[in-house]
Structure formats: C-alpha cells, structure tokens
Amino acid sequence: MEALESILNVLFPSTCACCGQVLVQGERQICLSCLANLSRTLYSTYDDNPVERLLATRARLEHATALFHYRAGGTVQQLVHSMKFHGNAELCIAMGRQLGLDLLRSDRFDDVDLLLPVPLHWWRRLSRGYNQSELICRGIAQTFGRDVCTGVLRRHRYTRKQSQQRSSAREGNVQGAFSLRHADRLAGRHVLLVDDVLTTGATLGACCAALKAVPGIHISVATISVAGR
Numbered sequence: 194m195e196a197l198e199s200i201l202n203v204l205f206p207s208t209c210a211c212c213g214q215v216l217v218q219g220e221r222q223i224c225l226s227c228l229a230n231l232s233r234t235l236y237s238t239y240d241d242n243p244v245e246r247l248l249a250t251r252a253r254l255e256h257a258t259a260l261f262h263y264r265a266g267g268t269v270q271q272l273v274h275s276m277k278f279h280g281n282a283e284l285c286i287a288m289g290r291q292l293g294l295d296l297l298r299s300d301r302f303d304d305v306d307l308l309l310p311v312p313l314h315w316w317r318r319l320s321r322g323y324n325q326s327e328l329i330c331r332g333i334a335q336t337f338g339r340d341v342c343t344g345v346l347r348r349h350r351y352t353r354k355q356s357q358q359r360s361s362a363r364e365g366n367v368q369g370a371f372s373l374r375h376a377d378r379l380a381g382r383h384v385l386l387v388d389d390v391l392t393t394g395a396t397l398g399a400c401c402a403a404l405k406a407v408p409g410i411h412i413s414v415a416t417i418s419v420a421g422r
C-alpha cells in the first residue's frame with residue numbers, strides 16, 4: 194500500500210495549499226515552512242484568553258481556544274476558503290490534526306470526552322459534500338484522540354452564509370437554528386465543540402444554547418481560527 198502511495202505521489206505530486214510547492218514525505222496539505230509561518234494564537238495554553246472572554250458573554254464554558262489568527266486577505270483565510278468553498282476535504286483533516294496537536298500541548302483539555310462538530314443544515318452538507326467541522330474533528334481524533342459525535346446536535350434551519358452577513362444579522366440568523374436528538378448520549382459528558390472560524394461567536398453561542406438542555410453537560414470550544422483579534 195505504501196509503495197502504491199509513493200508511485201502515485203511521483204505521478205501526481207501533492208502540493209502545498211498555501212504556496213503551491215510540491216510536498217515532501219511527512220507533509221500533509223501544507224508544507225512545513227508555510228505551517229511555521231501561520232500566525233498561532235497560543236490561546237490553548239492559558240485561561241481567560243481572548244476567545245474565552247469573547248464566548249463568556251454567550252455561554253458557560255470550561256475552556257476555549259482557536260489555533261490561528263484569521264485576517265482578511267491572509268493565508269489562514271485562504272486556507273479556510275479552500276476547506277469550505279473549494280472542496281478541499283483533506284485540508285480540513287490536516288488542519289484538524291494541527292489543532293489536535295495544539296490541544297495535546299495544553300493540559301486544559303485533558304478531560305474532554307467527545308468531539309462535537311458544529312453541524313451544517315442537511316442541504317448545505319449535501320451541496321458541499323461534507324461538513325468541514327466534522328472533518329476537522331476527524332483530524333483532531335487522529336492526533337488528540339476521542340470519538341467524534343455526529344447526529345445529536347442538529348441544524349434544523351437553513352440559514353444564509355454567515356460570511357455574507359453583517360454581525361447584527363448573524364445573531365438573529367442562527368438563534369434557535371440548532372436542536373438535539375438523542376440528547377442522553379451527551380448527558381454528563383465533557384464535549385469539545387469544534388468549528389472552522391470564530392467571528393462574533395453567534396453560531397457557537399446558539400449551539401451552546403441548545404446543548405444547555407442536556408443534564409450535566411460540560412462544554413469546551415476549539416476552532417481552527419479566530420477573526421480580528
């Protein structure tokens with residue numbers, strides 16, 4: 194199998210999603226040089242970080258972090274667009290692996306039981322072919338471990354793309370958009386809610402509002418990136 198992979202790599206070399214250089218063995222989707230140049234937040238390592246402060250107004254969380262800074266026109270934005278709008282499913286997993294490694298460096302997420310992707314409405318999932326947050330969770334599972342829990346938290350309302358809206362419109366857009374099925378699967382568990390970008394926190398806040406109904410649940414949050422901080 195490995196030999197076949199090597200032959201395929203010679204015939205169809207994978208290239209870096211940032212700079213386009215051919216990847217060498219051990220690199221996944223992003224070359225090591227580009228990976229080192231992405232702007233990391235280091236929020237996973239300390240309490241009361243800017244992500245925790247932003248989300249504290251919306252939900253009672255155990256811990257929260259985002260891996261990279263997201264700036265308009267920057268490399269992280271380019272990567273997130275590639276994950277969401279250009280069908281690069283493998284990049285979602287690769288970024289999830291990086292987030293998982295980051296969580297491992299901190300002991301603040303040690304008692305997380307389950308990975309919970311922010312769900313897409315079924316129609317959006319069908320048209321995109323995958324839920325990027327679910328693939329990020331699969332990447333996290335490869336490095337940080339834990340099971341991925343899908344089908345419990347559900348997005349029952351189709352909403353316009355958040356990125357196309359002003360922040361005031363985002364609030365009403367997602368409020369009440371999420372619901373639970375078989376919520377008992379989450380009772381008494383510490384879940385890590387996972388998304389690609391944190392902007393105003395409206396989506397994560399709406400997820401937490403739905404999850405609040407689960408008895409004894411503890412919630413932490415991890416995203417690939419955070420905008421404008």
Ligand SMILES: [Zn+2]
Binds near residue numbers: 228
């Ligand atoms: Zn590169």
